[in-house]
Amino acid sequence: MSLIHALVARGSTILAEHQAGERDFSQATQTILSKIPPNNSKLTYVWEQYLFHYISEGGFTYLVMADDSAGRRMPFTFLAELQQKFTSLPSASTSLSSPPAYALQGSFGPVIAQLMHTYNTAPPADELARAQSELAQVKDIMVQNVEQILSRGERIELLVDKTDTMASQATAFRRGARTVRRSMWWKNTRVVGLSFVVALVLLWIIIAQFCGAGLNQCSSK
Template identity: 25%
Template sequence: MTITYSCIANGRVVLADLALTGGSYQETAATVLRLVLLRAEPKTIIQMGSFIYHSLFIDGITYLCASDNALDTVTPSAFLKSVSDTFLRNPLTSQDPFFPSNAVADFQQVLGKYMMKYNKNQDDSSISTLRSQVTDVKNVMSQNIDKILESEERLNIFTDRTGDLQTTAKDSKKKRKTLRRIWWKHFKKVIIITVAILLSIIIILLSTNVIPT
């Protein structure tokens, strides 16, 4: 998940904003701000196109950010809380009357600092999650391989015993067919397990945005 855009607005007037990627964020943000003001709720989550807009509404000031992942609501919420706390600690915001141009001087840099911080934390978390999931897959794969090897060892023992017990050509042919059937059964298991592991790794990589969708 990446926070790609953020802004602070007094009503519909954007006091400071920053976009990490190109796009018409300002136009969409204006629409979202209008919806936030109409709802007048402390927190809102609105999907616009391929981005999710999260807002925090405190005393007429809207803190807004856009992310590219609808599943993660914790990171944007923490980002907006940090931005609002920093903004409200600014002594100029408590002046009466409130002068936005003075209060948000250079606040674009603050937005940039927190966007980089929370995006980096998210990347680190995704990598850790990916490593953990890959380790789990490897463990499952190892267990399945061990089971296959155990089955193969039992098969070899069975083969040795059948070799000792072969007395006629007819019995030998029948046993070979049985062994071939058992071998194909285990071979199919190996193929199914391999495909399942590959699909699991691909799903993990897609869910953590290592492979872009």
């Protein structure tokens, strides 16, 4: 049980209250009420293992006692809703001047009890809790998006690697083609040169048959 005792008071006069536990904390609450300044304030008092949280505004004090496991956010959210419910009551205006003790116990005591039960069993998510939940969801989405980006980056890197490999292969192919062309050109040149030499030798042989080896006979004629 997080919220144990809650009340609404005018000064040190309790107008309505509800206690969820069996232990009597009336002396402690009266002592704390006597220490609350008349100006608007919001504070937490520590007593034993319990925390007394209060909101003082417009001459009224909204106080709740909770164990330390409840923290501060949930009790103050409870007090804010308690204040809203109290100020919306038409009967609240009758307690503005010198109200008797427990003047609104019959009408507002059950409201305090129901609100305490709600917060002790299934407290509604306050703004900070909702913001934290939304932040966690955004974080999950961001992590998922980052993972997708990283995966896409890996695919891009693989594509770049393949492109670089293809470019290297194309460069090697061009170099090989130039080498083959150069080799074929030299081969063709050697064939042409050899053919020319063979043709000259054959021509010399034919002429030598008629004119002699030194071509003297043809020149003397």
